[in-house]
Amino acid sequence: MYTNKKLRLALIGAGAIAGSHLTAIQELDSLIGAAICDTNADRAKALLASHSMDMPVYTDYKEMIRSVRPDAVAINLPHFLHKEAAIFCAEQGCHMMLEKPMALNVEECNEIMGAADRYGVRLMIGHTQRYLPENRKARDIIQSGELGKLVMVNDVRLVSYFTDTRPQWFFHQHLAGGGIVMNLGSHSIDKIQWLADSRVVKLKAALTHFGLKGDIEGSGHLWLALSNGATATVSLGGYGGVNRNDTEFVFTQGMLRIEQNRGLSISRNGVYEPVPIEDGTHPFVLQYLDLLGSIHEDAPLAVTAEYSRDVIRIVQTVYESHRSGRELEV
Numbered sequence: 001m002y003t004n005k006k007l008r009l010a011l012i013g014a015g016a017i018a019g020s021h022l023t024a025i026q027e028l029d030s031l032i033g034a035a036i037c038d039t040n041a042d043r044a045k046a047l048l049a050s051h052s053m054d055m056p057v058y059t060d061y062k063e064m065i066r067s068v069r070p071d072a073v074a075i076n077l078p079h080f081l082h083k084e085a086a087i088f089c090a091e092q093g094c095h096m097m098l099e100k101p102m103a104l105n106v107e108e109c110n111e112i113m114g115a116a117d118r119y120g121v122r123l124m125i126g127h128t129q130r131y132l133p134e135n136r137k138a139r140d141i142i143q144s145g146e147l148g149k150l151v152m153v154n155d156v157r158l159v160s161y162f163t164d165t166r167p168q169w170f171f172h173q174h175l176a177g178g179g180i181v182m183n184l185g186s187h188s189i190d191k192i193q194w195l196a197d198s199r200v201v202k203l204k205a206a207l208t209h210f211g212l213k214g215d216i217e218g219s220g221h222l223w224l225a226l227s228n229g230a231t232a233t234v235s236l237g238g239y240g241g242v243n244r245n246d247t248e249f250v251f252t253q254g255m256l257r258i259e260q261n262r263g264l265s266i267s268r269n270g271v272y273e274p275v276p277i278e279d280g281t282h283p284f285v286l287q288y289l290d291l292l293g294s295i296h297e298d299a300p301l302a303v304t305a306e307y308s309r310d311v312i313r314i315v316q317t318v319y320e321s322h323r324s325g326r327e328l329e330v
């Protein structure tokens, strides 16, 4: 499917998101699963079994890369391990699909980018929002201009963040780099920037730390000014209640509402109507096609390291705005 040039991919980390990377391997003939590594070998084996897949399993990613010599790696590790793993993989000449958020802070992003440059490998960060079907359809509509000028965006993400099933590293600042803003807010920021075709230039934020675990923030209320003149709010709440993941775009001549994984609606006259979504290609297939295009055809990366570092800079500015109580430029 899509291209006949093959890429041998090894997975580092076999946790919650790794299954989506395996799905891309299954769906793309051009992607070959070379090996998988997790410090918990049983987890890696169970994940392979759940996908009816077989590949060598390692518990040490350095040993895996030195023995298997993959062309590329998917780094699906806790955030505090992104930098160390990415620099090692770059030194070994592996192209990288590094999961979002890129690293704990901008300084770490710079170190990763420096290594990728030095060793001449492609570095793509797994910002998935642009590959979700309802987001892609929404972007087509926004770019057509039929709804007029974008005025504002309201994004609401409510979840139970402090669950026992969430891996414990997510609750600690030094391991995750932050809480709901770092982990889920980075998706909201990416979604808004990509759909509005704009960048966050200024923000004000208020956080709370009422979670029963760890030391991370459990909510974030963000006001964002975009480079195209529109403004956005992001409401992130991790204390339970009713789950929501909705983004509403208000234009001069209508509105768009994305209910993530549930659909897209458009209003031209005060009433929302559903928009059919025809293309349900798995987001990770599209994400890997971008990486493959960059490696094989020298196409520009859809999600550059510079962009991903900017998302981290915005998240860090959110934390600084909360600490200082001030509106800040990014």
Ligand SMILES: NC(=O)c1ccc[n+]([C@@H]2O[C@H](COP(=O)([O-])OP(=O)(O)OC[C@H]3O[C@@H](n4cnc5c(N)ncnc54)[C@H](O)[C@@H]3O)[C@@H](O)[C@H]2O)c1
Binding pocket: 012, 013, 014, 015, 016, 017, 018, 037, 038, 039, 040, 043, 059, 060, 061, 075, 076, 077, 078, 079, 081, 099, 100, 101, 126, 127, 128, 167, 183
């Ligand atoms: N793109 C998305 O929509 C999306 C969704 C979920 C998670 N993520 C991101 O993916 C990354 C992983 O998140 P997750 O939810 O899968 O976490 P997870 O904790 O479920 O998985 C991490 C895995 O890494 C393994 N591990 C830890 N240290 C290791 C080491 N040194 N060597 C090998 N394996 C090691 C753990 O045993 C675990 O299985 C994070 O960056 C997260 O933010 C992205």
